Amino acid sequence: MGCHVVIDDSGTTVTRDGHLRGIDIDMVDLSDLVPTLAVVAPFAHTPTRISGVGFIRSKESDRIGDLCRELRAAGISATELDDGLVVEPGMPHPAVLGTHHDHRLAMAFGLLGLAVDGIDVVDPDVVSKSWPGYWEMLAHLAERA
Numbered sequence: 001m002g003c004h005v006v007i008d009d010s011g012t013t014v015t016r017d018g019h020l021r022g023i024d025i026d027m028v029d030l031s032d033l034v035p036t037l038a039v040v041a042p043f044a045h046t047p048t049r050i051s052g053v054g055f056i057r058s059k060e061s062d063r064i065g066d067l068c069r070e071l072r073a074a075g076i077s078a079t080e081l082d083d084g085l086v087v088e089p090g091m092p093h094p095a096v097l098g099t100h101h102d103h104r105l106a107m108a109f110g111l112l113g114l115a116v117d118g119i120d121v122v123d124p125d126v127v128s129k130s131w132p133g134y135w136e137m138l139a140h141l142a143e144r145a
Helices: 031-043 054-058 063-073 103-115 124-129 134-144
Strands: 003-008 011-016 024-026 048-051 078-081 084-087 095-097 119-121
Touching (some): 031 048, 031 103, 063 078, 063 084, 063 095, 124 134
């Protein structure tokens, strides 16, 4: 997508390396990251196509359908595919985004809120399933930005 990634003993550092570019990616082995990539994708200059993840429709939520609906609520063009989705470039606007009782959607929408003022995540405590300290960590990141 145009990022420079360094992985070392202290962690992973991702820095911008020019303009963000959309990608065409089969995420069958990275399916938990689909919501995260989908909320980053609108900031790219070209579309992002995610495939190979039709099975995530039966996780805590219909992760493809619910993700697309919530992205559209924030003004982003997101199209469902049988096995994934396509997210078009665009600037999200403030919105109330439902988590559909899905911790990964909640975390992704929280990340979107770092870039867009006025993103309100419904049922934010659903993240406690996998990361109880998520909102505190996100607040710390916001302070550093």
